[in-house]
Amino acid sequence: MMRGMSRLATRGGARYKSLLTLNEDEVALQDMVKAFAKEEIAPYVMEMDEVQKMRPELIQKCFEQGLMGIETAEQYGGSDAGFFGSIIAIEELAKVDPSVSVMVDVQNTLVNNAFFRWGTDAQKEKYLRMLSTNTLGSFCLSEAGSGSDAFALKTRAEKKGDEYVINGNKMWITNSGEAGLFLVMANVDPSKGYKGITCFVVTGDNPGVRIGKKENKLGIRSSSTCEVIFEDCVVSKDAIVGELGKGYKIAIEVLNEGRIGIGSQMIGLAQGAFDTAVKYSMEREQFGQPIGTFQGMQHQQAQCATNIMAARLMVYNAARMKEAGENFVMEAAMAKLYASQVAQQVASQAVEWMGGVGFVKDYPAEKFYRDAKIGAIYEGTSNIQLQTIAKMIQSNL
C-alpha cells in the first residue's frame, strides 16, 4: 500500500507549484502590463470616466506595447504571446481601469480571434496586421431587438452580383467610437433562419457604415458603446469571414472564448477594488486602531479574498483548458458567471470598507462598484450562462 502511494506522488502529484503558476514569459508580460497600467493609465482613469472618452494617446500606447495583438503571430505584426497572455493582460489592466481592459479584451478575444480561426490567409495578412498595428476593432452582433436572442438579428446582407449590401442597426457595440474595423453579423437569407447569418468584415472607410448614438452608461464609461448603422453598406464577397451562413457558429464560438476574457476582467476589477480598500482600511484609524483590524472587517476581507481566489482559479482553469484544446464551454460559462458575481460583491464591500471616502469620486472605490455591474450583463447575461451550464450538465445525464 505504501509503495503504491509513493509511486503516485512521484509520478504526477507534485508537478505544478500551484494552479496559478505562470511561466517566465507570462510573468514578464504581467510585470510589464502592471507597470504600464500604473504609469500610463492610472493618472487618467477618473478623467476618462468623467468625459466618457478613452484618451487617444493611451489607445496608441496600447498598440505600441503590443497589447492589441497579443496572440497574433509575429508575421502579422503581433506579439505571439498566447491566449493566456491575453488573459493576464486583461486582468492586470482591469486592476487599474476595467474600461481599458475591455477595449483590449474585445480586440484580442473577439475580433482577432475571429480572424485566427476563420480568416483566409489574405484576410489574416490584411486585417490582423491592421488590428495589431493601429486599428481598433468592434464586434457587431447585438441589435435593439436581439441581445440574448442573438439569432433574431434583423440586419440584412443582400447579394448583388459579387457584392453584398448590408443594411441594419447594431446596438451596444464596444469600441465602436474609435474603431476602424467592424465584424458584422448579418443575415443573407432570413428564410433559412439563423443559418443565413454570415460574418462580414467592414472597414471604417466604407461610406456605408457610420457611428450613431453613444450610450451614457453607469459604468465602464470611457469604453465607447455606440450604435453602429449600416446603410447600403457595400462589401465584396471577399469580406465574408468564414463561410456563408456560418456566422452563427462564429458568433457562438468567439463569444465562448471571449467569456473567459470577461471573467479575467472581473477578477482584475475585484482585485483592484479589494487592494485599494484593504490598504485604506489599514491606514484609517477609528477608536484608536486601524479599522481593518476590527474582527468584523477582517472576516469580510478574508471572505472576499477567498471568493477572488476561487474566481481566479476558475478563470485560469478555463483559459488553460482552451489553450490545451480541451472542451471548455461549461468551464468558461461558470468562470464568467462566478467572476462577475464576485466582482460585484467585492466592489460593493470595498465601498463600505472605505466609508464616506468610498462614496466619492475622489477615490477609486465608487468606479469599481459602477463598473462591476456590466460583468453580469455583456457577452452573455448571467441567466444565459446559467442556461448554458444547465444544458451541459443535463445533456450528460
Added chain:
Amino acid sequence: VGVKHTVDYNIKVKVKDGKVAKDVKHSMNPFCEIATEAAMKLKEAGVVTEIVAVTIGNAKAAESLTKAMAMGADRSVHVVGEQAEIDGLETLQVAKVFAKLHEELQGDIYFMGKQAIDDDQCHVPQMVSALLNIPQGTFAAGLKVADDKSSIEVTREVDDGSQTLSMKLPAVVSCDLRLNTPRFATLPNIMKAKKKPIDKKKLSEMGIDLTPRVEVVECAQPVERQGGGKVADVD
C-alpha cells in the same frame, strides 16, 4: 550593461532571524533599468553596435537578463552562483568578476546603475574602474559620446550642482535617476527576448577569491519611529 536582480522596490523589507528576508519578489534594480535604457539610446542613435547584459546572481537572476534583452540588449552573460555563494558575495568580488569579463567582452562603455536598492553599497562601478584602470563617470545625469567615439562626456550630479567630465574610452558609467526614463519593454520584444542567447558561466569557476573580507556583526530592522509628544513649553 551590468544589471542586478534585487528585491522589488515595492516590497517592504523585513528582517527575519538577523537576516533580510530574501524569499520575496525580485526584479531588475531600478538604476540598472536606467543603465539599460542609456545603452539602448546609444544603440538607437547608431553609436553603439552591441549591448551585452551581464548579471551575477542565482539562477533566477536570469529574469533580469530577459528584461534587459526585452528592452533591447542583444545578448547576455549570466555568472551563476549557488544561493550561499550569492548571499556571501561582496562588492569587491562582484567588481573582480566584471574585471575578469572585460578580458572576453572588451566593452567600450560599462553601464551600471549607481547603486543597488538592496544593499545600497554604491561600490561596484568605482571598483571596476580602479581594477581595470579605466576612467569612471559616476552618478551620470547626462551623457554625450564624441563623434570619433574615442571619448565621452558625462554630466554628474554632485552635492553642490553638476559637473561635466570628459574621459577616454573604455570607461565605466554609473547611472543616476535623472539620466532617462526607462522604456516599457513591448510585448513583441518580451517574446523575442526568449530567443536571444544567454552565455552561462559558473561563479566558482571564474578564478576569483570569494573569501569574505567583511563580517556582518548585526542586521536589524530600524527602530520604529516613536510618535511626537506634547510639551508644556519649549523653554
